[in-house]
Amino acid sequence: MRRTKKIVPVAALLALAACAPSTGGQAGTADATAAKPLPSASVDTAFDLNALVEAAKKEGSLVVYDSSGDIEEVAKAFTAKYGIAMEGVKSDTPETAEKMTREHAADNVTIDAAMYEDGGVLMGQLIPQGIVQTWVPADLQDQILPEDRNPLRALSKATVFAYNTKLSPGGCPIKNIWDLTEPAWSGKFLMQDPLGKPTVTSFLTQLDSHGNQALEQAYQDKFGEPLKTKEKSAAYEWIRRIAANKPVLTSSDEDTSSAVGAPNAADKKIGFMSISKFRNNEDKGYAQSTCEGMKPFAGFSYPKYVAIAAKSKHPNAAKLYVHFIMTEEGVKHEIGEGGTSGNSTVKPLVDPPGLTDWSTQLFHTDPQKLVADLQNRQIMSDFWRLTHR
Known part of the structure; x- marks a missing residue:
């Protein structure tokens, strides 16, 4: 039950x-x-x-x-x-x-x-x-x-960026994590609210602790110029842009999976959800897959x-x-x-x-930084509240 x-x-x-x-x-x-x-x-x-x-x-x-x-x-x-x-x-x-x-x-x-x-x-x-x-x-x-x-x-386990394979048979419609900050994806990116999902908050704090170099390189790959930001780091700049681009916040990965991969889905959306929800492909006839090849990573492991x-x-x-x-x-x-x-x-x-390859496709949680995540959680939560609109 x-x-x-x-x-x-x-x-x-x-x-x-x-x-x-x-x-x-x-x-x-x-x-x-x-x-x-x-x-x-x-x-x-x-x-x-x-x-x-x-x-x-x-x-x-x-x-x-x-x-x-x-x-x-x-x-x-x-x-x-x-x-x-x-x-x-x-x-x-x-x-x-x-x-x-x-x-x-x-x-x-x-x-x-x-x-x-x-x-x-x-x-x-x-x-x-x-x-x-x-x-x-x-x-x-x-x-x-x-x-x-x-x-x-x-x-x-892992949380990944996922898409609907029937609506995008040629592969994931986004190729770079910074794509999600663009107006074209406003209101079309779904994720659990970080304020209620500790693993998502941990992902954001860990991005700031050891993901900035990868984010900076991905930005340059997309826009052809170095990132310039008034925020403390590339991670905070990405988080600010994501929060401001009207992401749809769900209360569960199941809700995210349903919006992205359900058989009656008509609009292309990207979901940030647990790989456990891929069971819906077999159980419910969903059509969803990880955004393979996405730069600099397709999700994170924890x-x-x-x-x-x-x-x-x-x-x-x-x-x-x-x-x-x-x-x-x-x-x-x-x-x-x-x-x-x-x-x-x-x-x-x-x-x-x-x-297919966790070592190269995912951003990895550093267990040695988990206590630091706890220390920085309120700072990150407050930043999200201020920037999400």
């Missing part, structure tokens, strides 16, 4: 964290979100998978939150395999963080584990404040790269982490879930339309339409 979740503003989440166990500074300030060494990940020295399964069965059930509805399929597969009732709940990342923070403070925990797309809040607040913790399955440890263990990266509630009432079942999602049997339900597993032995299952 799909559940409708309200969007919690980022500012509210940052204020909420002040109610949680303190890390030595007021939540939302640079001190509270400063990059500090995370507590070490937990690894059971005498790990026994069979013993973990038996202990989890005695606990009887668990609840896992995720921003993707795919968690419901993961839950069905987990229950079928282990006979343990698992409920997978689709919930926006900000709401999940808020609920887990409140439950922890009240000693009334109902969420046993969660999948986090918002690495900034996870690494800058939830883990340091002891609300959640990282557990690494010892028998899979050697299959997980050291940099992916703390926090534990379950998988990586990590999704898994963490266990520190006060979970079903800690063994939560650990078993983590083990499950770190195997192909579990993660395939999350990366079935494209994505990569945090387990290096699990290979990508499919190439999403138009996305």
